Amino acid sequence: MREEKVILDSDVAKLSGVETRDIYKAVKNNAAKFPHGYIIKITKEELKNLRWKFSTTNLSKTRVLPKAFTEKGLYMLATILKSKQAVEATIAIIETFAKIREL
Numbered sequence: 700m701r702e703e704k705v706i707l708d709s710d711v712a713k714l715s716g717v718e719t720r721d722i723y724k725a726v727k728n729n730a731a732k733f734p735h736g737y738i739i740k741i742t743k744e745e746l747k748n749l750r751w752k753f754s755t756t757n758l759s760k761t762r763v764l765p766k767a768f769t770e771k772g773l774y775m776l777a778t779i780l781k782s783k784q785a786v787e788a789t790i791a792i793i794e795t796f797a798k799i800r801e802l
Contacts, residue, residue, distance in 0.1 A: 700739060700741070700745065700767050701739060703739065703767075703769050704769070704770060704796065704799060705739060705767035705768060705769055706767065706768050706773060706792065707765050707766075707767050707768075708722050708723070708765050708766045708767070708768065709765060711768060711773070711776065711788075711792075714784075714785075714788035714791070714792065715780050715782065715784060715785035715788050715789070716782055716784035716785060716788070717780065717782065717785065719765075722776070722780075723766075725776065725779045725780060726738065726766075726776070729775075729779055732775045732778070732779070733772060733775060736769060736771065736772075737768070737769055737771050737772035737775055738766050738767070738768055738769070738772045739766065739767040739768075739769065740764065740766055741764050741765050741766065741767055742764070743764065746764055746765065770796045773789070773792060773793070773796070774793070776789075777789040777793070
């Protein structure tokens with residue numbers, strides 16, 4: 700998205716075993732840890748395109764515009780989310796980003 704490798708907030712929440720609202724709350728409570736470029740706020744047009752490309756996802760059910768975490772944003776989120784599942788998922792996601800970079 701916008702020439703960045705990202706992961707949507709809803710996917711981070713599923714992988715971390717938390718609700719999307721918990722992700723939003725963690726970001727809001729730690730806003731200083733997420734400078735420009737760590738999170739991409741998806742526009743209505745981008746959401747429309749995502750819904751078209753990925754019609755099987757839950758994007759059609761969202762009431763708010765989702766956010767997408769860049770690699771840096773995901774690393775920072777990992778310092779905030781502390782559940783066992785969140786830590787395991789974050790390690791897996793970081794490994795995936797590293798493999799994508801190698802490609």
